[in-house]
Amino acid sequence: MSDDKIVKAVALKYDTTKDRAPKVVAKGKGEIAKNIIKIAEENELPIKKDEDLVELLTKIEIDKEIPENLYKAVAEIFSFIYNITNKKL
Numbered sequence: 001m002s003d004d005k006i007v008k009a010v011a012l013k014y015d016t017t018k019d020r021a022p023k024v025v026a027k028g029k030g031e032i033a034k035n036i037i038k039i040a041e042e043n044e045l046p047i048k049k050d051e052d053l054v055e056l057l058t059k060i061e062i063d064k065e066i067p068e069n070l071y072k073a074v075a076e077i078f079s080f081i082y083n084i085t086n087k088k089l
Contacts, residue, residue, distance in 0.1 A: 007030060010024055010027045013025045021065040023066070024064060053070075057070070
């Protein structure tokens with residue numbers, strides 16, 4: 001048996017002009033997750049590793065907003081992304 005963990009990934013999108021909260025726009029495990037990560041890397045999108053949050057987010061349907069109980073955790077991710085993006089400028 002292999003010690004390799006199954007890779008999981010979730011992509012979020014937040015359009016402040018029309019969304020009340022971030023939405024799950026892609027999710028998957030294994031090869032699908034690897035493709036999500038590859039696309040993010042190719043488009044120079046920030047990636048934050050948080051296995052616990054990914055586990056919760058994979059339960060949300062595609063194109064659905066995250067539930068209110070995850071706002072704080074996701075806000076921390078967006079803060080992380082904001083900080084990384086501003087350092088590159």
